[in-house]
Structure formats: structure tokens, C-alpha cells
Amino acid sequence: MSPRQAVTLNAxxxxxxxxxxxxxxxxxxxxxxxxxxxxxxxxxxFVALAVGPILTIRHGPSPHHLGLVVIAAVLGAVISSRQVLLHILPGDPGYGSTLLGLHFYSWAFVAFAGALIAAGVMLVFFPLKAGEGKPPATGLIEHAAVWLVMGLVALNAFSVLLECGFSACPANPVQYQLLGG
Structure with a gap:
């Protein structure tokens, strides 16, 4: 796989x-x-999962970037599986509504498992060497992907601030603390 293809896949x-x-x-x-x-x-x-692709777009492909993806995906899989296990008993309605029959934390586990598999496939079948020269030129598609993630991170951070305020987040949030609590 060429460095250009790797950057495109990361975008x-x-x-x-x-x-x-x-x-x-x-x-x-x-x-x-x-x-x-x-x-x-x-x-x-998920934000941590984006760090590896952002580094690949900025600095070119490296197995170190895929290593960061693996670490973030394992972390996310552990967190989402913890929530699945909290709601696994028969009769437990789960937390929140469902999308296509699964709760969001179940979908998150599937996504993190998919990221692990994708990173593993990249490492095994398309070996990369760190520092193989300068990174390939990036275009609008790659830059837009990076800025989109960064914008969503900022919006989510602002939302968490509104939801939790300057203290621990409630276990079962029902209102934005800084707006009505």
C-alpha cells in the first residue's frame, strides 16, 4: 500500500x-x-481513536499510529462491554433508546471491534515502516476530515460542560446542569 493510499484510508x-x-x-x-x-x-x-488517523494524515503512515488506534479501540471496547454487561440481565431495558435494535453502547462495541480488526489487517497485510520519508501531499478531503473531527470534539466538550458543569457527571443525567440545575 502506498503512503497516499494509507492517508486516504485514514481520512x-x-x-x-x-x-x-x-x-x-x-x-x-x-x-x-x-x-x-x-x-x-x-x-x-472514539476521539482517541481519531488520533492515529490524524497523525497519519499529518506525518504520513507509521505503525506507531496504528498502535495508537489499537490502544484506543481496546479502551473503547472495554468501556462499551462494561456497559453491555451492566444491562445484560433479562428484563433490563438498557440505557437510552435503540438504533436498529441495538443500544448505542452495543454499537460502540461493534465499532471498536471493527477498528481493532482494521488496524490488525493493516499491520499484518500492509506493513508500514516508520519514517519512510516525507508525508504525501494532502488535499481538501483529508483536511476536511481532520477539521470535522476537531469541530465535533469541541461541540462534545461544550456539551459535556453544559451537562456536568464543573463537578462529576450524574449517573443518570436528566438535565443540563449549567442550564437548569
């Missing part, structure tokens, strides 16, 4: 991560479902 990964964050944010605002602390940690893990 597509950033768009996928952005789609996940956009859907979660849309659901939060449209259906007034505030994310619980574990949900917020899963969003943080």
Missing part, C-alpha cells in the same frame, strides 16, 4: 468516526437523551 476512517460522533450528538439533541458517564467515556475513546 475515510476519520469520516467514519465523525459519523459515529454525529449520530450520538444528533440523538442527544433531537431526542433529549443525555449521555451517561460511560457513554461519555465511549465518546472520549
Amino acid at each position: 475515510l476512517a476519520l469520516y467514519a468516526i465523525s459519523a459515529v460522533l454525529l449520530v450520538a450528538f444528533y440523538w442527544q439533541l433531537t431526542y433529549d437523551e443525555l449521555p451517561c458517564p460511560l457513554c461519555l467515556l465511549q465518546r472520549v475513546a
